[in-house]
Amino acid sequence: MSDINAECPAVFARRLYDGASDLPQENRVIEIEAGRIRAIRPGDLPSAVAAGMPVAEIIAPGFIDLQINGANDTQFNFDPSVAALARIAAGARRGGTAHLLPTFITAPGEAYLSALTAVRAALAAKTPGILGLHLEGPFLSPARAGIHDPAAIRAMTSADLAALTAGFPGPLMLTLAPECLPEGHLAALAAAGVILSVGHSAATAAEVAAAEAAGLRCATHLFNAMSQMSGRAPGVVGAVLASDRLYAGIIADGHHVAWENIRIAVKAMGARLCLVTDAMLTLAGTAPGFALHGVGITLQGDRLTDAAGTLAGAHLAMDAAVRRIMDGAGVSLPQALRMAATHPAAALGLAAELGRVAPGYRASLTLLGEDLASCGVVVDGRYFPQD
Template sequence: MSSTDQGRSGRIFARDLFDGTGGPALRDRIVHFDGGRITEIRPASARDDAPEVDILAPGFIDMQINGAADTQFNFDPSAAALRRIAHGSREGGTAYILPTFITAAGTDYARALDAVHSAVEEGVPGILGLHLEGPFLSHLRPGIHDPVAIRQMDESDLDRLTAADVGTVLLTLAPEALPAGMLKRLTQAGLRVFAGHTEATADQIAQAEAEGLVGVTHLFNAMSQMTGRAPGVVGAAFASETLFAGIIADGHHVDWRNIAVAARLMPDRLCLVTDAMLTLAGNLTQFELHGEVITQSGGRLTNAAGTLAGAHVSMIECVRNMHDHTGVPLERIIAMASGNPARALGLERSVGTISEGARASFTCLTGDLGVAGVIVDGRQEL
């Protein structure tokens, strides 16, 4: 894109501009940015000379990514690893990530906090904070997480998490497993708490929502399901007016019909996530997790028993899958990859939007939904 030597100023001519709100595309727009911020959006004219893209979207936000480029955050919780993972995610059009650290023994998650703090201090592009998925989960819904390491949160955990200086912290936990009052203390301290790997009832989710619960992690997977007289976590998410939900649109984790239902019921609250592992944008097709061999075959990551172990899918593949299988308009799908996750994280004023004053981060797409480039805070990263 046209830019200064510093790479934080420039302009783009968008044939179609999606602003991240879910509204229809704006045709033939010029977007100016300076100092890493969007300064002006206006109709294009015949006199304009700017690099052209078919589709300009807000920089995609992946709230749940475990690894990429042959690098797994749990295996290497370091700033250097986060740089590789963020870079690998760009092939799928992702501008911002919440690197995800899953259940590990004791307080091993503190290493992830330190790594993200270092990455932010070093200015690694596109790191919004940290997603901790566990260890405060339900033993009834461990999924691929190590059941031995799943445990209850205690006061020292609360102190460590609420004092973290890593940007946005998304914490996935089983609300029914928390000591009384702890969820409210977490949310009052600013953590974005999601329910996941949980056997909670709909009533327990409603109570958690009253205490600040923001959403649910990988909807349909590793949670109580919706039945006629027991709505479970899935039904609670559908019935809520405020809960967000991440969903893995890879065709393996959730049936396309269920994804389409979720998209129709909660178009402004559904967030595309990859749950990607180190095989994304990498060369490895096999790795070990908790002593089990995980194999990638046909875009599916499983252990020997067939249990899903994260995903092998990028954000742009999720976008295309939604477009191909759900009948949801493209403007809504773009919002599910940008504006919706930004609001889920409480960051909607700065990311997930193409609006004046917002951070100049864009996912540039071709007309057939290929990735043409990624700009993060005014700098071209792909």
């Protein structure tokens, strides 16, 4: 996708899905001013083409990826820098992602501090697409490490708590195992505005409920790396499905979660279920694999695994996740588009500015072809066409 970074005064949609209604608006011009949507009005294709507007068969609210580890041959853990974040965001835009939380996974010691520094700098520089930060670890359960380095998983210290509650200029999501946290830390993190997400956790349903009461808001890659639901032990999965408030991300790539389970989650959670990619550096890249804390990861088809077959993130774009959840779980197009944009915005507390196409909202849009493949992205009024 070209990073021409051009200000875009208007775009034309043959069909506009606004993130609220199931019914599309046909032949609409979306007018943009100072990075916001100024107006939406009827229009026609010949006039739009004559005016030089970007045109798309379908326009939807800009996709928001809450969990993406890398793209464009760049892994955030390997290079926590503003330049790396710009490359990852550019790679994600090729799959229709307008905004993302770059995700820094478990690393030794206090390495996560470098991610905080990098994203602070990227936000200060107004790097297009960088919305905030997702720290996935290191405060996880060793029993549910997944592909994370068990040697780097550790307990949260008072110094960690101070660093994480010092204030952050954007959404800060933290995936943790609540059963492993010291008493009072969860509530302190929530009070500081950290978006707490249960993941890589062996918690009981009672422990999840207690964490929810203390401020837990989300679950990370639902069904994966967490205690499962059984007849008398609901685990993390059962607690999340039974909750009326918790949001969850889900990886709809056909590998991480059985489609039957995704259908259950869609029915149980409705507007609280969010599509995520969990993508690694191979997305929109050229590398056939990489090493993660000394473990070789290879891409076979669209599946990333180590030699033992353990899934290691995903090779998935957001537009592909939309198509796959429609095909695999019978989700309608407007619902799938909301799962990619509207629900994530709400999970982050940003429902008043992102996740809708309406006057006053940030002008962040995903442009799709009839085949639901991305053909461009508008990020806060800047147009990035697909190459």
